[in-house]
Structures are given as C-alpha cells and as structure tokens.
Amino acid sequence: MSADPDRLRLPTEIAGHYSSRSQRARVITESWVRTWAFCPNCGHALHSFENNRPVADFYCKTCSEEYELKSKKGHVARSIVDGAYTSMMARLGAANNPNLLLLAYDTDTYSVNTLLAIPKHFFVPSIIERRRPLRPTARRAGWIGCNIVIENLPTIGKVFLLRDGSQPRGARSCGTGAELSSFGPREPSKRRGGSWMS
Ligand SMILES: [Zn+2]
Secondary structure (H helix, E strand, O other): OEOOHHHHEOOHHHHOOOOOHHHHHHHHHHHHHHHHOEOOOOOOEOEEOOOOOOOOOEEOOOOOOEEEEEEEEOOOOOEEEEEEHHHHHHHHHOOOOOEEEEEEEEOOOOEEEEEEEEOOOOOOHHHEEEOOOOOOOOOOOOOOEEEEEHHHOOHHHOEEEEEOOEOOOOOOOOOOOOOHHHHOOOOOOOOOOOOOOO
C-alpha cells in the first residue's frame, strides 16, 4: 500500500539555519521520526533523548526500548558507514543496547523512501565490520570506523516499516506502521539485555 506522500516529506523548512549538511539531515530526519514513526515494539510514540547519548537517539516511554537512528541518502544498500568501531562495539555489548532504525530518503524530493527497523537482538557485533585505520597522512590518522552490514542480517532481523515508499502488507496503519509480529511479544518489556524473541 503506497503511503501518503505528504507523510513521507522531510520537514526541510525547520533546518534552514543550519549550515552543516549533516546537521540539517539529522534535524529533519529526527523530526520526521518523532512525528510519524512509532515504537515497533509496542506501537507508542518515540521520544528524543534530551542530551546526545553515545548511540541511542529515541526511547519509548511505554516499553523503555531505545532506538538509534541512522539516516542515509538514496536507498538502503548492503552496508552503511557508521562511527568509531570501538564505541560501537562497547554500545552493542552494553546491557541497554539499542534497536536500530534505518531511514533512507531521496535527495531530489526530500521524501523518506524506506524505514527499516533492526531489533536489538539482531543489532549485534557480527553485523559490524571494522574498517581499515585511516592513513598516516589523514587528519585523524589511525582512527578506525565501522560499517553496519545490512546484508548479513537474516530476513527476520529486517523489519520494513516502509519500503520504497510503500507500507508492507501487515504493517500497522498508524504513522508509518510497524509489523509487530517480527518484534516478538507485544506486552511492554522491562527486561534489560534480554531478547524480544525469547
Ligand atoms: Zn514501545
């Protein structure tokens, strides 16, 4: 089912005073998620953390799940580039490791084409690829980044809330919708470090 184009439009007007493209992208994609996306675990609203946290960007007041948002231009590809390898591994190994929301948008229309949720029990070190250290001539010589390798995920670990501008069948009709069955139990989970699927 095609989603309403107005709902897919990123609110570019709210970020006019940011000169940095990456900051603009962050502001408009976070705003879109707050407005239209719902917690894939329980269907309630997502809220931003007040201060920047190492990884997580959103949390759900109902089920306490935490979400990291990654946005990229174009479409979801085999992998996405992320930040420092060591901090990513530490975050994924923590008791409150986050779920991942991956948002892809068209740069000509500034509309969201895909919103993919990866439950935290699939957002694990085995899908993180360590990149080569930056060359000695680089400004941050020796720094090591990482990639999140989407193609290494099993199908059940990829929950498309929106795919190529359409809501997959079975997705909930609120906001972008969420296919709750892939996220396990619907009752609020307070478990830390546990799995939605167990
Ligand atoms: Zn929730």
